[in-house]
Amino acid sequence: MKTSVYRKSRFNSAHRLHNPALSDLENEMIFGKCNRPNFHGHNYELIVKVTGEIDPISGYVVDMKVLADLIKEHIEEKFDHRNLNLDTEEFKTLNPTAENIARVIYDILRTKIDAKFDLGIRLYETERNFVEYPG
Amino acid sequence: MKTSVYRKSRFNSAHRLHNPALSDLENEMIFGKCNRPNFHGHNYELIVKVTGEIDPISGYVVDMKVLADLIKEHIEEKFDHRNLNLDTEEFKTLNPTAENIARVIYDILRTKIDAKFDLGIRLYETERNFVEYPG
Amino acid sequence: MKTSVYRKSRFNSAHRLHNPALSDLENEMIFGKCNRPNFHGHNYELIVKVTGEIDPISGYVVDMKVLADLIKEHIEEKFDHRNLNLDTEEFKTLNPTAENIARVIYDILRTKIDAKFDLGIRLYETERNFVEYPG
């Protein structure tokens, strides 16, 4: 049986929910106060899950320090203290809902983590609203 | 791959564990202090999980505001600041264990949420005891 | 300078807010859903604070094990898995608001803890509503 390891991380970002393919009125009707033009923001909490076999030499699935550094370099550096809509390539046209942010984080980390490991992303936008990909 | 969204909610209720088909002595032996006649209570914490595809227009699996309103209308209004044994139809004869409460909440919400979505319920009775349905 | 030690504890109780000196209508107007006749309940979280000098032999202000046992014997045994209004002497006529519960706990523990120590009570009724006595 496999073992999963989890690493929690954080980034603080501004965003607004907005689909540029919709009219302003449609955006407001769908996204309400999350669509307000000058942005709001969140303390995002990210949990990265890596599933695989325990290495018999180290007793690790993966080295948590290495995993933490990967997350820091490829996710925190990109999103922390940034405006997701304005400052990132990923959300120039993609609406930064929690669902889409989780999927984007998955796609980034998937290329950095050996394919023999399964990968899962949980992202808390607030304490009460969170998402998981794959679900 | 699908995405899951989670919404956390709360309700504060009185209850006692009691199976009316058993004798008082059997109830006391099985349920101990949870069977005391004048009830005790909990701050129940509910996490509803909905799994499906991300809608390409909204970037949502489901609108969290709509999900929160469903939970408020069909779960919180029914259970919050109520005595589960005395004030609800559901637990007139069904013993309100955390397991049964989770199953009842699942059954209620399953009829309100489109069948194309998977549904999961996690219910915390206390910080240290919680249940999940389906498990 | 003195040092404070804190011990966290829990009890799960049913209660309703009700002042028997008021009419039913007045009770309902003041206490709303907290006045419902069949009770609701909470996971109360109690933090007891004891302030004094560090004993040079033990390095303790007070032995946390002794403090925990005091709380267990005099507070948890009395209130846990009980109906505050029906099962306790203290709230037969006193309305079991968080404020009054905290004051009652203070009065009980004050007689059990050496007068050379200051005593403080924090009581969480929910994660969002809590009280402190003395304030």
Add this chain to the structure above:
Amino acid sequence: MKTSVYRKSRFNSAHRLHNPALSDLENEMIFGKCNRPNFHGHNYELIVKVTGEIDPISGYVVDMKVLADLIKEHIEEKFDHRNLNLDTEEFKTLNPTAENIARVIYDILRTKIDAKFDLGIRLYETERNFVEYPG
């Protein structure tokens, strides 16, 4: 002795730290990544403390429902899902540090809460950085 009651609330806002009286270089040197031009954001967590005597009729210091509504009307409506720098009068020229936000919230609520009560504000910008006014 008096009793304190506490009410926790939340608002999600964008902001940047910026003192318009300073040069861009000075702002960047003092505030680092918090000064980035396109804003970032936080899930602010607010705890309002009100200290006074317990009313013998209600058993309340203040009605938590009334306090929660005050916070909702005067703080959440103003700051939640807003850009503090762009969308609020208070921070048009005042730098929205956690310290200043707490002081502004204090000043707003102080005029809404009877002077016989003491008032205190705790504001969490993140789980690891928080402030209190008065301190």
Add this chain to the structure above:
Amino acid sequence: MKTSVYRKSRFNSAHRLHNPALSDLENEMIFGKCNRPNFHGHNYELIVKVTGEIDPISGYVVDMKVLADLIKEHIEEKFDHRNLNLDTEEFKTLNPTAENIARVIYDILRTKIDAKFDLGIRLYETERNFVEYPG
């Protein structure tokens, strides 16, 4: 569909990460500060998950009190306030990584819990690093 019940527990232990089959230099290179010779320690948080059918008489999957007692007797008594490397048979030669501790706990509890139930272990070494077995 089955239901899962979860029970949270805690134990506070000293440990160091060290594989006696490796040289001191290799141990230091792989495990860094976790390999320091005089040990460090953690407040481990354990969540045991048991999955099965709800018993129609009790409304329980398993009696949480019985489950809590099992965990206390077979896990807490063994690991709490102990040095995992020096005081336990299990980690005399096995490196006490979170992954290995979770697997050891699984193996112990698997023999104590009826085979008709599925068993899962989640172990928090810190708030930010945790593991799950099976994963």
Add this chain to the structure above:
Amino acid sequence: MKTSVYRKSRFNSAHRLHNPALSDLENEMIFGKCNRPNFHGHNYELIVKVTGEIDPISGYVVDMKVLADLIKEHIEEKFDHRNLNLDTEEFKTLNPTAENIARVIYDILRTKIDAKFDLGIRLYETERNFVEYPG
């Protein structure tokens, strides 16, 4: 009125409670399982409170980044992933109770932080046991 800022930090250490001036039997009677010879350990959680005036230029009481670096350099580097009894000068002869650790941290940081600021230390040994100095 002054403002307080708080910074939360963590360190994971091994320790045992032991007063070398007492006999082994006395140590065991006073400290119980905390006295076991091979150490146990904790995820200590430290909250440092600094109270003073808000600087009108920065809007800060103190720069949280500077405060965090001070804590990292003088507290975390010294105590994290260490055995308090064996690896630190401070607890060679002083019993590392939570009370004494908090006082030692206060004494270290007091020399690093401008005397115009008040300083307070809160230290969590576990979620349920914590201390404050000054109290």
